[in-house]
Amino acid sequence: MNTAPIIIVGAGHAGGRAALALREQGYAGQLLLIGDEPHLPYERPALSKQLLLDSQPADACHIGSAEQYQTLAIERLSATRVSAIAPAKRQITLHDGRTLPYHQLLLATGGRARQASLPGADLAGVQLLRTLDDAAALRPRLQAGQRLVVVGGGFIGLEVAASARQQGCQVTVLEAGDRLAARALPPLISAKLLALHRARGVEVRLGCQIAAFRGDGSVSAVELADGELLACDTVVVGIGIQPNTELAAAAGLAVGNGIRVDSRLQSSDAHIYAVGDACEFPCPVSGQPQRLETWRNAEEQGRHVARSLLGADDAYAALPWFWSDQFDHSLQLAGQLQAAANCVTRALPDDGLLLFYLDAAERLQGACGWGADNSIARDIKLAEMLIRSGKPLPAAALADPASSLKSLLKGVASV
């Protein structure tokens, strides 16, 4: 008989979703959700957009309400850090020295924003953006006429740049690489992003090396490697996250680029599971370990692990998928682009674009879309279903804007 609780360490998106899903799945035992932030679990996409544009209140990001957690008997320990795990004893130690026993442990420890290792990174006004509190601290700095320098031309940096520009700030984006969001996006979409930002008045510098942040107490300029000084009021550093794996590593769990888990999201210890930004799981297609930092990954893994914790055997098999909104445009990407043998391009009205990535047998592996508002959402959803179908697809039909992906899917389904 198990009287010890399931403990979830990390009350972000994946942790919060897992807690709610455990109750939905019928788990009636003790359930404890521990997080180091003071907030309810929340979704992060709005932090770089709606919260900076005042178009959505912060509590609209919450996953569940305080009443809901209470009703469901999910005990929340907020503003609480876990300092150690003892897998052999099945217990954790909190920052205040208290120890708690667990029956099963879920690590949803997420990641932390990487700080630039540059002189002046500790100046006031050099901001990171990862949490609700970060967004609340950044928002008042984005007043019309303020000068913002964004370090890093990835999704966070570009979304902040777009929001700040919409608030009337003067915005400069500094990217070390030769194109925007290069790690995640194909060059054609990077080019669309660059053109949009420049057209909306964002100064984007590629291949740009930074030497230091300058200022007396608070930042007043960014010094580039060639000595040029860019005067500014605020800097946002958006150069990725560092997964929070230290707790797992110190406990002796297998850790690679994240906490290693199997296809059920179970770690190298049978009583410990991991999900979300912090976990490295086998790609359902290639079997290669991968770590994803997306909304869908947090959502779906949070739900899946609830079932795994309760004994389900099935493998986590969700396709990678993410979106980014910038100005009045959005992009979405589904599946994998890397291993593709062939890329088919479909041009859409109003400068939109769909890219389809096929393997050697002409099966769709991944798709990426770009367009105004959510205009490509439907096609990317259909592409996702076409990927899952695993059937060969005619490249000519994929390239033809007049050919409906839904017909293609139904054709596939009826074969």
Place this chain on the structure above:
Amino acid sequence: MSQWINACDVDDIEQEDVLRFDHAGRTYAIYRAPDDQFYATAGTCTHEKVHLADGLVMDHIIECPKHNGRFDYRSGKALGAPVCVNLQTYPVKLEGGRVWIALADA
């Protein structure tokens, strides 16, 4: 009280598709099901304010273009996380080749 609003032409919506309809400062979504029945719901997802008409209709399901929230557009029923709040639905009638929806008086 509600009144019938002349929303669109029957042929404006393909089978198994959705159309955005804006009226009096609010937005609605009108659906034509695979069996040629018409339905109407609130126009934005209950999870975030995203236009459902950009989403995909499959059978009697509309899927939000952002977070994959799914609703049965006949009843407005939310079909699981991340959406848990049902969509408001509105009565629909066809008359003279037009689609009419019944909206509450403002």
